[in-house]
Amino acid sequence: MGPSAARLLLVWLLAARVWAQPQHFVPRDQWGSQPQPMPTNLQHVPQRIVLHHSGVLWKEGDDPFLKIRALQLWGQREKHWPDLPYHFLIDPQGQVFEGRELRYRPDSNTEYDLNGVINVELWGNFDEQKVTPQALDATVQLLAWLRDQHGLEVLSTHRSQAPGQTSCPGEDLFRYFESGRLAPVKR
Numbered sequence: 001m002g003p004s005a006a007r008l009l010l011v012w013l014l015a016a017r018v019w020a021q022p023q024h025f026v027p028r029d030q031w032g033s034q035p036q037p038m039p040t041n042l043q044h045v046p047q048r049i050v051l052h053h054s055g056v057l058w059k060e061g062d063d064p065f066l067k068i069r070a071l072q073l074w075g076q077r078e079k080h081w082p083d084l085p086y087h088f089l090i091d092p093q094g095q096v097f098e099g100r101e102l103r104y105r106p107d108s109n110t111e112y113d114l115n116g117v118i119n120v121e122l123w124g125n126f127d128e129q130k131v132t133p134q135a136l137d138a139t140v141q142l143l144a145w146l147r148d149q150h151g152l153e154v155l156s157t158h159r160s161q162a163p164g165q166t167s168c169p170g171e172d173l174f175r176y177f178e179s180g181r182l183a184p185v186k187r
């Protein structure tokens, strides 16, 4: 963890302030989101945050604006998912992209209970590369905001939710969760 992330984590744990939106927030209309109509049976009450990685190596020069649009289109065409399978997506520079609306549960390639799940994905393959300090900072800011604005105080990971089905969110992101360094704190 870089010094900046460590500082933010500490702030997150200790500060009495109520967290606003993450610093580098990209609302759906800014990246050109085009969700299909959402079926009412996907409505849920958000209860817990589940961390993911994309599982694809992030390369120098990759464009998150192209990637997020491609993911939304791919899901709609290939998987019949009306919108992104994630509610928030974070790039290595620490930009937080707004995905599926919180009031709809996500979709998944694996079998687990998706009711109440809020999916947060970091781009990269963290079995093979490191989470950047900027992405970690953004994750901490997002978790604090979700806690303060939406009352979400439970954090999990994809592999914890779907044991034996995936290594997601990859070793280098999982270790922050496993060690308790990335953990929600009740206020």
Ligand SMILES: [Zn+2]
Residues within 6 Å of the ligand: 051, 052, 053, 158, 166, 168, 169
């Ligand atoms: Zn996952």
